[in-house]
Amino acid sequence: xxxxxxxxxxxxxxxxxxxxxxxxxxxxxxxxxxxxxxxxxxxxxxxxxxxxxxxxxxxxxxxxxxxxxxxxxxxxxxxxxxxxxxxxxxxxxxxxxxxxxxxxxxxxxxxxxxxxxxxxxxxxxxxxxxxxxxxxxxxxxxxxxxxxxxxxxxxxxxxxxxxx
Numbered sequence: 001x002x003x004x005x006x007x008x009x010x011x012x013x014x015x016x017x018x019x020x021x022x023x024x025x026x027x028x029x030x031x032x033x034x035x036x037x038x039x040x041x042x043x044x045x046x047x048x049x050x051x052x053x054x055x056x057x058x059x060x061x062x063x064x065x066x067x068x069x070x071x072x073x074x075x076x077x078x079x080x081x082x083x084x085x086x087x088x089x090x091x092x093x094x095x096x097x098x099x100x101x102x103x104x105x106x107x108x109x110x111x112x113x114x115x116x117x118x119x120x121x122x123x124x125x126x127x128x129x130x131x132x133x134x135x136x137x138x139x140x141x142x143x144x145x146x147x148x149x150x151x152x153x154x155x156x157x158x159x160x161x162x163x164x
Contacts, residue, residue: 018075018103020154022091026065026080033069039076042069052128053086060085075103087125087142087152101142101152109157113141116155121145124152136160
């Protein structure tokens with residue numbers, strides 16, 4: 001059995017909980033989604049300076065602007081890359097605005113990341129972000145699954161989001 005087949009045999013991949021969209025102008029995008037589609041309310045804009053970020057295996061501090069809204073049970077995340085080499089900036093430069101990733105929330109983050117790597121799915125970017133509101137660290141790995149389907153998968157662990 002190949003590592004990918006072994007991974008699939010063991011894995012019960014969680015349901016997608018987040019849609020990530022890259023935008024050029026966060027405020028303009030929020031206005032569009034609220035006024036045109038009635039989506040919202042959006043969270044206050046977060047300006048994130050992320051020092052613990054690796055892009056294509058190299059350390060690369062970045063800055064992002066983010067806001068989120070719930071769309072039914074799905075989190076709709078708008079991301080404006082501001083500074084640094086990142087998967088988000090690469091996407092904006094290459095494709096323009098649009099659907100960037102599907103996110104899955106996991107509690108066994110390290111195990112899922114290891115299994116994805118063993119299955120031959122390589123990380124595009126890895127980051128750790130401290131959330132001052134919850135006084136906890138979040139982890140995320142963006143896996144490059146674009147060769148089939150054209151979408152990146154984000155595996156994330158935000159302990160404050162864990163379902164009890």
